[in-house]
Amino acid sequence: MLNEKNILHKCRLFIIGASGHGKVIEALARESACYSKITILDDNEELKHIGKVPGGKEYALEFRDCADVIVGIGNAAIRKKIIEYYEEKQINVTSLTHPFSWVASDVRIDNGTVIMAGAVVQPGCTLGKGVIVNTSSSIDHDCKIGNYCHISVGSHIAGTVCIGDNTWIGAGATVSNNITICNDVMIGAGAVVVKDIMEPGTYVGVPAKKIG
Missing domain, CATH: 2.160.10.10 (Hexapeptide repeat proteins)
Known part of the structure; x- marks a missing residue:
């Protein structure tokens, strides 16, 4: 796809991964000003327990009609696995x-x-x-x-x-x-x-x- 597709964002973005890479993507997304709400998700149960994230990657499934997702994880194998998970669930994986x-x-x-x-x-x-x-x-x-x-x-x-x-x-x-x-x-x-x-x-x- 041509990169002009990037302007066709939905109103909400979920970033998967609360690591340093995820934080950099969050800053990028805020600078781009394409989304009204940006939320970080992570499958780490400890982060969910202390309220740092609302949930893991499944949380985004509830918002499939109004949200994009992007994976903020540096490990290529994990990034691939999560992207393929969302594609199977028919949630839009955007680029930024x-x-x-x-x-x-x-x-x-x-x-x-x-x-x-x-x-x-x-x-x-x-x-x-x-x-x-x-x-x-x-x-x-x-x-x-x-x-x-x-x-x-x-x-x-x-x-x-x-x-x-x-x-x-x-x-x-x-x-x-x-x-x-x-x-x-x-x-x-x-x-x-x-x-x-x-x-x-x-x-x-x-x-x-x-x-x-």
Whole structure:
């Protein structure tokens, strides 16, 4: 879908996850001024017991006709599981873009994706489902970012890069142009990727090398 779909919000937003990432998404949502009410939910029974959240993810089901949901959890596997849960329940999983980011008008953004403050996404890019484009990161022209990827704080993706599903690009990492990275890869903080990565695992260093 094109990112102009993001303006078609309902009146209420539920953010799933009371972690630090959830708080950042809450701040983003308030800055966007698209919702009249924003509520954080969490399945942590202790948080429900002390009244910090009104309930877990099931709580949003009562508001399916008037609410959007978004998952504020950094773990890709958990994020995927919850997004799929809401899709099965036919609740709209929205995407959010911070007003102080810059995203080209032709960028395609799937459901559940968040683009944080200071991020830049250049023309011709596609962002999959449940992607995190974190604070002050950049994705240059004609990149394809797979489902449930995390482009961490201050990382930079050069042009015409293809990143597979469930891949984590660490804080301050750099991926050179025309690179392909397969599914299920973790790139360490500050690493520099200068050649294709076709085997899942963890890669660190300059240039990035597999360590596990």
